[in-house]
Amino acid sequence: MTAPTWTNWARTVRCEPQHLIAALSEQDIVDAVLLGARRGLTVRAAGSGHSFNPLVVTDGVLVDLSGYAGIERLDRAAQRVTVRSGTSLAAVSTALERAGLALPNIGTLAEQTVAGAISTGNHGSGLKHAAFSDLVESLRLVTADGEVRELSRDATPDLLRCARTALGALGVISTVTLRCVPSFNLRTYERTEPLESLLERFEEWAGSAEHVSCSWLPWGDTVTSRLLRPTQDAPTARAGRQRYATTVSEVKSGLVGLAAGVAPTGVPRLSRLLAGRTGVPAAHVDVAHRVFTFPQPVKFVALEHALALEDVPEALRRLRGVLRRAGRYSPYSVLVRVGAGDDSPLSPAYGRTTGYVNLTVPRTVAFLELHRVIEQVLRELDGRPHWGKAHTATAEVLAPRYPAWSEFQRVRGELDPESRFTSDFVARVLGPVTPSPPAGRD
Numbered sequence: 001m002t003a004p005t006w007t008n009w010a011r012t013v014r015c016e017p018q019h020l021i022a023a024l025s026e027q028d029i030v031d032a033v034l035l036g037a038r039r040g041l042t043v044r045a046a047g048s049g050h051s052f053n054p055l056v057v058t059d060g061v062l063v064d065l066s067g068y069a070g071i072e073r074l075d076r077a078a079q080r081v082t083v084r085s086g087t088s089l090a091a092v093s094t095a096l097e098r099a100g101l102a103l104p105n106i107g108t109l110a111e112q113t114v115a116g117a118i119s120t121g122n123h124g125s126g127l128k129h130a131a132f133s134d135l136v137e138s139l140r141l142v143t144a145d146g147e148v149r150e151l152s153r154d155a156t157p158d159l160l161r162c163a164r165t166a167l168g169a170l171g172v173i174s175t176v177t178l179r180c181v182p183s184f185n186l187r188t189y190e191r192t193e194p195l196e197s198l199l200e201r202f203e204e205w206a207g208s209a210e211h212v213s214c215s216w217l218p219w220g221d222t223v224t225s226r227l228l229r230p231t232q233d234a235p236t237a238r239a240g241r242q243r244y245a246t247t248v249s250e251v252k253s254g255l256v257g258l259a260a261g262v263a264p265t266g267v268p269r270l271s272r273l274l275a276g277r278t279g280v281p282a283a284h285v286d287v288a289h290r291v292f293t294f295p296q297p298v299k300f301v302a303l304e305h306a307l308a309l310e311d312v313p314e315a316l317r318r319l320r321g322v323l324r325r326a327g328r329y330s331p332y333s334v335l336v337r338v339g340a341g342d343d344s345p346l347s348p349a350y351g352r353t354t355g356y357v358n359l360t361v362p363r364t365v366a367f368l369e370l371h372r373v374i375e376q377v378l379r380e381l382d383g384r385p386h387w388g389k390a391h392t393a394t395a396e397v398l399a400p401r402y403p404a405w406s407e408f409q410r411v412r413g414e415l416d417p418e419s420r421f422t423s424d425f426v427a428r429v430l431g432p433v434t435p436s437p438p439a440g441r442d
């Protein structure tokens with residue numbers, strides 16, 4: 001009998017767990033965890049597999065939550081929605097839109113699951129907005145003993161803060177209750193300007209709209225900002241089509257990526273051509289979640305670090321130097337986003353207003369060296385890698401970057417004393433579990 005196989009979205013990570021269990025109910029999750037305990041196997045959870053590193057990988061029990069989806073409860077008056085952990089952000093947003101509600105801020109991807117997004121510190125952009133997991137009011141967590149624990153801001157604030165960004169290392173999340181806001185539309189503005197002029201007023205730029213981001217091709221001297229502002233205006237006639245403008249430029253980048261495999265030195269010229277053709281799409285208005293997200297058919301590998309906001313200009317200047325000196329040119333772009341600090345111990349935005357610097361490169365091994373160079377620059381600036389993206393950091397590197405690291409480890413030792421929810425990769429990034437007695441705080 002062949003072992004079941006699990007593969008991530010980028011097709012860069014795969015594993016053959018002894019048991020691959022497609023959970024369809026909370027009881028299925030409990031049974032999977034207990035199976036792991038009985039057989040002495042580790043247990044990992046999988047959402048939609050959009051993380052780029054081996055976070056999900058196990059040779060023990062893999063619980064696939066992608067079929068455990070749907071809205072459990074939607075309270076319009078309280079502006080709260082409770083969803084099963086495998087529900088995609090697209091499904092949550094669509095259900096909320098029908099009820100006149102919305103998620104206040106999400107990243108660019110609609111397909112990822114709620115639990116995968118909160119567990120990895122996923123974020124959108126905007127100085128007033130913390131990481132996505134900051135919207136979690138409560139969640140139900142299946143812990144190593146098969147018990148289902150309800151963690152909430154009111155009753156168990158310390159445990160919830162840790163469980164909000166936990167890499168699947170505290171247990172398997174069953175349901176999540178999220179805070180939402182009244183439905184809103186966004187007007188998109190795009191602007192291209194010299195990179196240096198944006199870097200000189202970077203912090204002012206970061207606060208110049210509710211949601212800001214900019215993308216820059218490392219061999220070019222201009223940068224394109226995308227500014228999103230809430231508006232009372234109705235969606236514009238061609239808003240649906242505008243949504244695909246970003247997808248089209250992604251596909252073009254993908255083609256440059258393919259060309260780069262054959263003739264890397266042609267990348268700068270091709271990319272300048274591409275930047276010229278992309279142009280500046282007209283301002284348009286649409287429902288917020290359709291502005292935040294767009295279809296992303298091109299497969300790539302992404303590497304992203306969270307920096308103190310004020311260090312972003314220095315990071316981009318250093319990256320410009322190393323990327324232009326590197327033997328291979330990266331054909332894809334550098335994306336910068338911003339966010340408020342938050343209080344979840346493992347959130348990459350913990351305790352500081354944050355600038356996120358994201359680089360995407362083709363999946364071929366030819367670009368691995370480029371990763372190393374980029375990571376070195378971002379690490380030197382006290383960057384914290386995105387938990388779901390490519391990085392080589394170990395617990396020794398990461399612990400000093402997270403002021404509340406030991407708080408998370410204490411909770412981990414309390415909830416998972418027998419290391420049920422670990423793996424080689426989790427042990428690399430979080431270190432071993434140190435069993436700890438219940439603290440009695442929560």
Ligand SMILES: Cc1cc2nc3c(=O)[nH]c(=O)nc-3n(C[C@H](O)[C@H](O)[C@H](O)COP(=O)(O)OP(=O)(O)OC[C@H]3O[C@@H](n4cnc5c(N)ncnc54)[C@H](O)[C@@H]3O)c2cc1C
Nearest residue numbers: 047048049050051107108113115116122123167168173388
């Ligand atoms: C095309 C693309 C676009 C992206 N855009 C963004 C972006 O805009 N912003 C951003 O921040 N990131 C972005 N990412 C990164 C991605 O959103 C995160 O890595 C996220 O984890 C993916 O969610 P998932 O459902 O695929 O989780 P998976 O990759 O399946 O799992 C990620 C982690 O969550 C854990 N997990 C999943 N479900 C559960 C559960 N029920 N209980 C406990 N733990 C669980 C897993 O064990 C694992 O540790 C993007 C990735 C891609 C491929």
